[in-house]
Amino acid sequence: MNRSATTPAPHVPVMLERCLDALDPQPDTWLADGTFGAGGHTRALLARGARVLAIDQDPHASEHAEALQRDLRTAGVDEPAERFRFVCGNFADLSAHLETVGLRPRGSLHGVLLDLGVSSMQLDEGERGFAFRHEGPLDMRMTEAGPSAADVVNEWSFEDLAAALHRFGEERHSRRLARAIVAERERQPITTTERLVEVLLRAYPGRPGAGRRDHPARRTFQALRIVVNDELGALERGLAAAAEALAVDGRLVVLAYHSLEDRIVKRLLRDRADLEPLTKRPLEASPAEVAANPRARSAKLRGARKLAPEVGA
Numbered sequence: 001m002n003r004s005a006t007t008p009a010p011h012v013p014v015m016l017e018r019c020l021d022a023l024d025p026q027p028d029t030w031l032a033d034g035t036f037g038a039g040g041h042t043r044a045l046l047a048r049g050a051r052v053l054a055i056d057q058d059p060h061a062s063e064h065a066e067a068l069q070r071d072l073r074t075a076g077v078d079e080p081a082e083r084f085r086f087v088c089g090n091f092a093d094l095s096a097h098l099e100t101v102g103l104r105p106r107g108s109l110h111g112v113l114l115d116l117g118v119s120s121m122q123l124d125e126g127e128r129g130f131a132f133r134h135e136g137p138l139d140m141r142m143t144e145a146g147p148s149a150a151d152v153v154n155e156w157s158f159e160d161l162a163a164a165l166h167r168f169g170e171e172r173h174s175r176r177l178a179r180a181i182v183a184e185r186e187r188q189p190i191t192t193t194e195r196l197v198e199v200l201l202r203a204y205p206g207r208p209g210a211g212r213r214d215h216p217a218r219r220t221f222q223a224l225r226i227v228v229n230d231e232l233g234a235l236e237r238g239l240a241a242a243a244e245a246l247a248v249d250g251r252l253v254v255l256a257y258h259s260l261e262d263r264i265v266k267r268l269l270r271d272r273a274d275l276e277p278l279t280k281r282p283l284e285a286s287p288a289e290v291a292a293n294p295r296a297r298s299a300k301l302r303g304a305r306k307l308a309p310e311v312g313a
């Protein structure tokens with residue numbers, strides 16, 4: 001594909017070369033990019049001659065998929081649908097998506113990439129409500145359906161809220177923050193990011209800035225995002241489907257951005273006898289990449305190779 005014909009992607013793909021090395025895409029084989037976003041990783045895979053089934057549950061990602069389809073046509077690619085397909089859906093349903101595009105849910109893929117979490121576009125659009133640094137409605141849904149973060153904050157019981165902040169935000173002050181949220185919502189529902197941030201800042205112990213590495217709202221926002229999008233449940237189901245979908249010698253590559261995600265990936269690679277880790281420890285971005293793209297700071301890349309079934313198994 002002619003790279004100069006491509007539309008610049010607003011999201012800078014993380015650890016791109018290392019993902020490509022680990023996925024080792026071969027010409028004309030099918031790979032799945034379960035987290036298409038702005039398509040940075042997909043474009044690089046296509047440029048290596050691979051075919052890509054791209055999936056993203058955010059309807060906004062389809063605009064980037066359409067741009068990529070246009071670029072393929074402009075570059076004179078015969079039958080673009082034979083090289084690139086996009087499905088707006090959850091990667092947890094990978095098996096069903098494979099069937100939709102005529103691929104077998106078992107043994108048909110030579111690689112699966114999951115670049116977890118949110119994209120820069122999602123974080124930067126205040127009206128999506130993902131970022132504690134941007135004003136907007138307290139939404140955080142990657143899809144347009146289901147309960148929003150405002151529904152969780154205003155309707156969940158104190159105990160459930162505190163448990164979610166503890167479990168999914170690994171927030172030390174979960175009960176204290178949940179108590180402040182419940183007290184505030186009794187006065188008035190909390191419907192915006194800035195209102196929630198104010199409540200958290202007021203309730204957080206210690207002087208603002210004093211010895212704090214984290215913004216006091218970061219862990220609560222992480223917890224709400226995970227709950228609203230069932231991120232860990234989707235990851236468990238997506239990984240299981242990916243392991244089934246890989247052909248022998250196919251590669252699974254996952255970029256995780258916090259310890260809860262990384263732990264799930266690590267456990268899968270430890271427990272599945274048919275997946276051989278590519279490296280003993282997760283790979284991280286170089287200091288130069290982190291300086292150029294701060295999003296890469298927390299990235300941990302784990303990869304694995306699908307092994308042939310044991311004879312007699």
Ligand SMILES: C[S@@+](CC[C@H](N)C(=O)[O-])C[C@H]1O[C@@H](n2cnc3c(N)ncnc32)[C@H](O)[C@@H]1O
Binds near residue numbers: 037089090117
């Ligand atoms: C970090 S971004 C991916 C960026 C992409 N690699 C690129 O280079 O542009 C993560 C994307 O995955 C999507 N996503 C997160 N969880 C998902 C899930 N369970 N199923 C499908 N898409 C998901 C988000 O909507 C977001 O667009």
